[in-house]
Amino acid sequence: MTAVGTHFELIGGTPAVKEAVTRFYDRLLADPDLAGYFSGVDLPTLKRHQVEMISMVLGGPSNYTGRDLGTAHADLHIDATAFGKVGDHLVAVLRELGVPEHVVESVVATLTSVAPQIVTA
């Protein structure tokens, strides 16, 4: 179910999010500072990763029932620089797709709030 009036809906729902996922994925794998984190990860997990990240920051629907964020990233030794770069790519994709600036600002706030669970290095 999608809550009425979420940012997810505001930017055009599932089709827009699919486009964002594809672009985000391409950027992460093309970034030499980030590709290493994802190189050993199987494709379905990778896809799930991008979808979940985008859905979560936009308040969209989620079917994810897996490990909590801290557990999922515990062994990855993600430092603040890498986390920041992933966030920057996400923000860049949202801007490319014309997402309103107030939505981008709330995405940045959400990223900041989950960082302590993910940044462990």
Ligand code: HEM
């Ligand atoms: C808001 C930020 C983030 C969210 C919401 C998020 C979400 C998730 C979720 C839900 C999973 C579990 C996927 C699954 O097992 O199906 C996961 C795994 C993973 N995440 Fe993230 N993530 C975030 C940031 C990052 C960052 C910054 C990096 C790398 C720099 C990263 C790298 C990974 C990798 C490599 C895995 C796969 C681990 C494995 O099972 O081998 N994530 N993430």
